[in-house]
Amino acid sequence: MPRGYMGRILRVNLTTRSLKVEPTSEEVARKYLGGKGYAVYLLYKYLKEYEKAGISPKDIDALGPENVLIFATGPGTGVPGFPSSGRYHVMALKSPLTGSVGSANSGGEFGPFLKFSGFDAVVVEGASETPVYLAVVNGEAELRDASSLWGKNVFDTCRILKDKVGGKNTSVACIGPAGENLAYMACIVNDEHRAAGRTGVGAVMGSKKLKAIVVSGEESVPVAEPKKFAEVSRRCLDAMKNNAVTGVGLPTYGTAILINIINTAGGLPYKNWQTGVNPDAEKISGETLAEKYLTSRRSCWGCPIGCGRVTSVKSGPFQVLASEGPEYESVWALGSSTAVKDLDAVVKANHYCDEFGLDPISMGSTIAAAMELNEKGYIPQEDLQGLDLRFGNAAALVEAVWRTAYKAGFGKYLALGSKKLCEIYGHPELSMSVKGLEMPAYDSRAIKGIGLNYATANRGGCHVTGYTVSPEVLGIPEKIDPLKVEGKAKWVKIFQDFTCVVNSTVNCLFTTFALGTKDYAELLSAVTGWDLTEDEILKIGERIYNLERVIINKFGFDGKDDTLPRRLLEEPMPEGPAKGQITELEKMKEEYYKLRGWVNGVPTKEKLAELEIEL
Numbered sequence: 001m002p003r004g005y006m007g008r009i010l011r012v013n014l015t016t017r018s019l020k021v022e023p024t025s026e027e028v029a030r031k032y033l034g035g036k037g038y039a040v041y042l043l044y045k046y047l048k049e050y051e052k053a054g055i056s057p058k059d060i061d062a063l064g065p066e067n068v069l070i071f072a073t074g075p076g077t078g079v080p081g082f083p084s085s086g087r088y089h090v091m092a093l094k095s096p097l098t099g100s101v102g103s104a105n106s107g108g109e110f111g112p113f114l115k116f117s118g119f120d121a122v123v124v125e126g127a128s129e130t131p132v133y134l135a136v137v138n139g140e141a142e143l144r145d146a147s148s149l150w151g152k153n154v155f156d157t158c159r160i161l162k163d164k165v166g167g168k169n170t171s172v173a174c175i176g177p178a179g180e181n182l183a184y185m186a187c188i189v190n191d192e193h194r195a196a197g198r199t200g201v202g203a204v205m206g207s208k209k210l211k212a213i214v215v216s217g218e219e220s221v222p223v224a225e226p227k228k229f230a231e232v233s234r235r236c237l238d239a240m241k242n243n244a245v246t247g248v249g250l251p252t253y254g255t256a257i258l259i260n261i262i263n264t265a266g267g268l269p270y271k272n273w274q275t276g277v278n279p280d281a282e283k284i285s286g287e288t289l290a291e292k293y294l295t296s297r298r299s300c301w302g303c304p305i306g307c308g309r310v311t312s313v314k315s316g317p318f319q320v321l322a323s324e325g326p327e328y329e330s331v332w333a334l335g336s337s338t339a340v341k342d343l344d345a346v347v348k349a350n351h352y353c354d355e356f357g358l359d360p361i362s363m364g365s366t367i368a369a370a371m372e373l374n375e376k377g378y379i380p381q382e383d384l385q386g387l388d389l390r391f392g393n394a395a396a397l398v399e400a401v402w403r404t405a406y407k408a409g410f411g412k413y414l415a416l417g418s419k420k421l422c423e424i425y426g427h428p429e430l431s432m433s434v435k436g437l438e439m440p441a442y443d444s445r446a447i448k449g450i451g452l453n454y455a456t457a458n459r460g461g462c463h464v465t466g467y468t469v470s471p472e473v474l475g476i477p478e479k480i481d482p483l484k485v486e487g488k489a490k491w492v493k494i495f496q497d498f499t500c501v502v503n504s505t506v507n508c509l510f511t512t513f514a515l516g517t518k519d520y521a522e523l524l525s526a527v528t529g530w531d532l533t534e535d536e537i538l539k540i541g542e543r544i545y546n547l548e549r550v551i552i553n554k555f556g557f558d559g560k561d562d563t564l565p566r567r568l569l570e571e572p573m574p575e576g577p578a579k580g581q582i583t584e585l586e587k588m589k590e591e592y593y594k595l596r597g598w599v600n601g602v603p604t605k606e607k608l609a610e611l612e613i614e615l
């Protein structure tokens with residue numbers, strides 16, 4: 001096995017309670033790296049097995065035992081000096097929220113500590129009848145009873161299991177009540193405040209009655225060429241230190257620094273995307289957060305950036321003694337999209353998302369959709385059971401979050417996510433989602449390329465599949481006009497392919513503000529001993545993206561699903577720098593499909609052969 005890998009994958013069947021250790025395949029690693037890429041490869045194999053057994057991919061129940069959940073690291077994860085490599089990637093064969101593939105990424109310490117425990121990945125099949133947790137300690141794994149933990153929140157679960165398992169380098173990834181109660185936007189939280197947030201992977205874990213995975217170990221990750229790696233690492237870390245975003249902006253203000261920047265560009269969605277200008281942006285900005293709530297900074301393992309915020313709300317109805325975040329997307333979803341300008345309430349709502357295990361983006365967006373449905377008179381008042389869902393109502397925001405986690409009252413509708421909620425009340429057009437996944441904090445009428453990325457992202461409306469906001473607004477690596485559609489397809493494709501490389505390495509996407517494909521090729525070559533070129537790593541990224549697309553095609557997704565909510569396509573932006581703009585998606589999509597070698601959202605046989613994808 002090349003260096004950078006631990007060489008072992010743990011396969012756990014919860015139905016039969018069996019555990020198996022398999023070697024990490026060098027051949028697969030060379031083609032798909034690790035993390036997301038390796039997991040996509042494994043998920044495709046499961047899908048083929050199901051088809052062989054006569055099970056149609058469309059019939060796979062995301063909350064049934066046939067779903068598969070994978071926690072995966074990559075060759076960069078846990079290597080000291082590999083920039084911001086304290087992350088892991090979670091993939092589920094099917095997401096309960098979207099019916100597409102489940103995919104989420106998280107920082108903290110869990111990723112590196114999984115490797116230190118002796119494994120590259122954990123694959124979870126089947127479902128247990130009673131609550132269990134998985135302990136992976138120094139190369140040994142065991143399923144243990146978790147009955148006494150069922151019902152506990154994330155913070156208590158993390159603390160109890162960390163104490164119980166003890167040892168060096170111990171980390172817990174778990175679900176809270178939202179995952180147990182199968183809320184479709186439930187996430188998996190590790191180290192108390194870091195979350196694999198998107199696509200409802202927490203509900204998949206809950207359906208399997210797997211409360212937590214605890215990892216602990218003292219192994220280290222081997223590096224092929226330590227001297228060369230030290231040189232490349234030093235250069236990359238210097239570049240990050242000297243970069244305005246990774247060296248100053250993110251460490252000082254965290255990701256929430258974007259609130260004022262994106263609002264100034266006219267692309268900060270407000271009141272469920274009715275406009276892209278929030279008149280109260282300053283009140284919920286990163287600067288205000290830093291001035292009034294920040295108590296200290298926090299980093300994921302091995303990260304020199306340290307964008308994490310430790311915050312508190314000192315007094316009042318939304319008091320929080322100590323919390324982390326909220327990040328930019330959470331401030332936006334829970335604050336701007338709901339028009340709640342009370343940052344105390346936003347911090348509290350975000351804290352509840354961590355405590356109960358909910359994705360703040362989907363949660364805030366679903367509440368915002370419910371607020372619009374309610375204000376337009378589409379929700380019978382008896383369904384709301386007294387929950388006063390109006391834009392700007394801070395108390396209702398906080399109450400709606402815990403109600404969702406416990407499916408209490410109107411919470412049982414919110415727990416379905418915005419797409420199903422809006423369908424139930426007869427107005428699907430008010431769900432600001434793509435393929436059922438709520439879009440994040442950038443209005444594509446003001447930032448056009450991100451619209452193409454949302455539409456074509458395999459997991460649904462997602463910014464971190466291809467973050468074109470970087471060139472379109474921040475001017476990294478070069479400034480392009482956010483309101484033009486020409487040339488955007490090329491940017492989207494490159495960003496999507498490169499992001500697959502990052503999520504398969506696995507380290508933090510924020511490094512790409514300072515580092516490019518050349519840096520990644522050199523870092524990965526020095527760690528693994530392979531001689532990887534820039535072109536080669538981009539081809540790996542493209543291969544991963546296409547195989548993931550093959551999977552979602554089998555679930556029934558194609559060109560008709562690569563679209564955006566009607567509001568972004570037909571309702572002109574009412575104000576701000578993008579006034580009068582819509583998203584001209586079709587123009588960009590046509591060019592994008594050509595570049596991808598896809599027809600109607602489906603990769604051609606020739607493209608798959610060129611990428612050496614064996615079906």
Ligand code: SF4
Nearest residue numbers: 107300303305307508
């Ligand atoms: S930049 Fe932030 S999210 Fe990324 S690894 Fe560092 S602390 Fe974690």
